[in-house]
Amino acid sequence: DVKVTQSSRYLVKRTGEKVFLECVQDMDHENMFWYRQDPGLGLRLIYFSYDVKMKEKGDIPEGYSVSREKKERFSLILESASTNQTSMYLCASSLWGAVATNEKLFFGSGTQLSVL
Amino acid sequence: GENVEQHPSTLSVQEGDSAVIKCTYSDSASNYFPWYKQELGKGPQLIIDIRSNVGEKKDQRIAVTLNKTAKHFSLHITETQPEDSAVYFCAARGVKAAGNKLTFGGGTRVLVKP
Numbered sequence: 001d002v003k004v005t006q007s008s009r010y011l012v013k014r015t016g017e018k019v020f021l022e023c024v025q026d027m028d029h030e031n032m033f034w035y036r037q038d039p040g041l042g043l044r045l046i047y048f049s050y051d052v053k054m055k056e057k058g059d060i061p062e063g064y065s066v067s068r069e070k071k072e073r074f075s076l077i078l079e080s081a082s083t084n085q086t087s088m089y090l091c092a093s094s095l096w097g098a099v100a101t102n103e104k105l106f107f108g109s110g111t112q113l114s115v116l
Numbered sequence: 117g118e119n120v121e122q123h124p125s126t127l128s129v130q131e132g133d134s135a136v137i138k139c140t141y142s143d144s145a146s147n148y149f150p151w152y153k154q155e156l157g158k159g160p161q162l163i164i165d166i167r168s169n170v171g172e173k174k175d176q177r178i179a180v181t182l183n184k185t186a187k188h189f190s191l192h193i194t195e196t197q198p199e200d201s202a203v204y205f206c207a208a209r210g211v212k213a214a215g216n217k218l219t220f221g222g223g224t225r226v227l228v229k230p
Contacts, residue, residue, distance in 0.1 A: 004159070035220075039223075040125060040222050040223070041222055042120075042122070042205055042220040042221050042222040042223050043160070043205060043207075043220040044220070045217060045218075045219075048217065058217070059117070059219075090159055090160070092159070103148060103150070103165070103209075104150075104162050104165075105150075105152075105160075105162065105218070107152075107159030107160050107161070108159050109157065109158055109159050110159055
């Protein structure tokens with residue numbers, strides 16, 4: 001089974017700190033995604049990457065950046081954390097392409113980030 | 117871009133009853149509609165999906181229907197069991213979306229009462 005591992009389950013940071021959220025997948029997937037999950041708002045896409053060193057903005061990229069130096073690892077960076085970035089962050093991966101069997105997203109268990 | 121609305125936000129059903137969750141989407145060109153289930157403390161998992169060339173799909177106790185004219189799709193769970201208690205998300209993918217980019221609904225918290 002595909003495994004998507006997020007480095008921390010819970011994280012508490014102070015306003016203004018630089019925060020790194022790490023995600024690693026073990027199935028050689030081309031696509032990787034970062035979502036944030038907030039009650040009533042569902043999952044909103046922050047950034048995604050379809051190849052090493054490639055990145056694309058999602059729907060809510062403001063205040064975030066990403067890094068993908070290796071195929072299996074996708075990092076989300078909060079340059080200067082703010083209280084409105086308190087949220088559950090979910091990483092996901094999938095195979096590339098429009099082929100039906102490749103469209104399934106595999107999610108990690110999430111990182112609950114609290115910014116105080 | 118695509119906009120997906122999901123209703124209800126919470127749903128409480130008696131064990132054995134049916135549960136129905138409805139979603140509407142805005143992009144008439146959307147062609148792929150998955151449903152994800154998120155259990156407590158876990159990430160969402162795909163439970164069923166449907167493409168725009170199909171009107172209905174069933175997998176054991178769950179089924180999804182799609183009405184392209186009305187731009188809405190629904191998840192049906194029959195004979196609900198306690199393990200069906202979870203948060204369910206619908207999603208839609210527009211034709212112009214790159215890299216399997218999905219737009220998710222706001223989620224429905226389902227509670228199955230024994």
